[in-house]
Amino acid sequence: MAEDQLGCVFIVDDEKHIRTAIEQLLELQNYQVRSFSSAKELLANIDQGKPDVIISDINMPVMDGHQLMTNIHKIDRDLPIILLTGFGDISMAVNAIRNGAYDFIEKPFNNEHLLDTVKRAVDKRTLTLENRELKKQLQTHTSPGPRILGNSPVIVKMRQTLDNIMDAPADIMINGETGTGKELVARYLHDHSIRKDHNFVALNCGAIPENIIESELFGAESGAFTGADKRRIGKFEYANGGTIFLDEIESTPMSLQIKLLRVLEDRQVVRLGSNNSIQLDIRVIAATKVDLLELCEQGTFRHDLYYRLNLVDVKIPALRERKEDIPLLFLHFARVASTRYRRELIPLSQQNRTILLSNEWPGNVRELRNLAERFVLLGEDAAFEKHQDNSTTLRSNMGLAERVGFFERTLLQDALLSCNGSIKDTMEMLSLPRKTLYDKMKKYDLQRKENE
Numbered sequence: 001m002a003e004d005q006l007g008c009v010f011i012v013d014d015e016k017h018i019r020t021a022i023e024q025l026l027e028l029q030n031y032q033v034r035s036f037s038s039a040k041e042l043l044a045n046i047d048q049g050k051p052d053v054i055i056s057d058i059n060m061p062v063m064d065g066h067q068l069m070t071n072i073h074k075i076d077r078d079l080p081i082i083l084l085t086g087f088g089d090i091s092m093a094v095n096a097i098r099n100g101a102y103d104f105i106e107k108p109f110n111n112e113h114l115l116d117t118v119k120r121a122v123d124k125r126t127l128t129l130e131n132r133e134l135k136k137q138l139q140t141h142t143s144p145g146p147r148i149l150g151n152s153p154v155i156v157k158m159r160q161t162l163d164n165i166m167d168a169p170a171d172i173m174i175n176g177e178t179g180t181g182k183e184l185v186a187r188y189l190h191d192h193s194i195r196k197d198h199n200f201v202a203l204n205c206g207a208i209p210e211n212i213i214e215s216e217l218f219g220a221e222s223g224a225f226t227g228a229d230k231r232r233i234g235k236f237e238y239a240n241g242g243t244i245f246l247d248e249i250e251s252t253p254m255s256l257q258i259k260l261l262r263v264l265e266d267r268q269v270v271r272l273g274s275n276n277s278i279q280l281d282i283r284v285i286a287a288t289k290v291d292l293l294e295l296c297e298q299g300t301f302r303h304d305l306y307y308r309l310n311l312v313d314v315k316i317p318a319l320r321e322r323k324e325d326i327p328l329l330f331l332h333f334a335r336v337a338s339t340r341y342r343r344e345l346i347p348l349s350q351q352n353r354t355i356l357l358s359n360e361w362p363g364n365v366r367e368l369r370n371l372a373e374r375f376v377l378l379g380e381d382a383a384f385e386k387h388q389d390n391s392t393t394l395r396s397n398m399g400l401a402e403r404v405g406f407f408e409r410t411l412l413q414d415a416l417l418s419c420n421g422s423i424k425d426t427m428e429m430l431s432l433p434r435k436t437l438y439d440k441m442k443k444y445d446l447q448r449k450e451n452e
Helices: 016-028 039-044 064-073 090-098 111-142 153-165 182-191 212-218 252-266 294-300 304-310 323-341 349-359 362-376 399-420 423-430 434-443
Strands: 010-011 032-036 053-057 081-085 103-106 172-173 200-204 242-246 266-269 278-281 281-288 312-315 382-388 392-394
Touching: 010 016, 010 039, 016 032, 016 111, 032 039, 039 064, 053 064, 053 111, 064 081, 081 111, 090 103, 090 294, 103 111, 153 182, 153 312, 172 182, 182 200, 182 281, 212 252, 242 312, 252 266, 252 304, 294 304, 323 362, 349 392, 362 399, 382 399, 399 423, 399 434, 423 434
Parallel strands: 010 032, 010 053, 053 081, 081 103, 172 281, 172 312, 200 242, 242 281
Antiparallel strands: 266 278, 382 392
């Protein structure tokens, strides 16, 4: 609907002059109007989101207005229907309203009265659709399953796109840099959709050797190739009814891309070594961190497969494009880590918050999550590095030895605090000899009590 249009109205009446008169009246008021000569014709043209209001004559051949209203309400109980009749009486009006009509108008009608009724019906429809959308969003964000956190404009827009395509019968392409959360988006789409009760199958196309990826995807019968000693159910078949997520789709070998295209187009799969097709009811979500169209130009990715997968395109913004979400995400990851590791959640200082916001985050949300886990598990010093000039920066990723050291220091510090500085009790708690405990306290510059 154009921004200046007031709403979409469908008109059905078997008398052409009545249809034409109402159509012209509404179009002059800037409504989008479609008219039909029969109820069956109108039913065949109802689409998702249209119309906002239906104006229907009651006395029509084959299917009258009451029957039409019954059929419409099976599709959408809240769609306003205004009934017209040249033979109206009080009992018919009451009966129509009782059965769900929005209003009842007798012919010949007053133009102003009809326009006022249509306007009120469109307003009601707008409010109904807004309430539906709010209810859907509330259910999505409070129901079990993954959540996409953030209030930045780019992430709000992405969530709206995901909610709009949640149940659409179309394959989806997710584009995003490393660490932006492509699998999270795929799981969000699956777990909040009508497919949530069926399998979600994730496959990294770049992590499977080329010689077995075909059997992984399509399955194989016993004896199909050397080593195939029993039937194998492929990922497509296992995901039937649900969703298959193909990550790093750009890594798919060229030899396999034509077979993958055929499965996507035919919606059926044949196991290796078999002649029988298995019908698929499946949603395919592919993900990439590169420009697939550029790969197509280079000849390493098929154009036809690209266009088949790219029916719906979802772009995940990089973390640097949604910096206002960083404090919220860090707090969320820190809370999760605090629960997982049973450690107290230390508040983030304003100085460290500023450092988070100033970082470019090349590893995106994954890098932020790892930092939050280090912050909770190993302490502030493991996440933020203090320099001699009193400045503070993010500590770069630590190696295993450094992580073990931070973890060991934290355990010793907590044990000494828990035992109120008692060396004997600390030795027993950690099952350490006295000399070993003293050596480690010296190594990590720990005192028996924090104020010593």
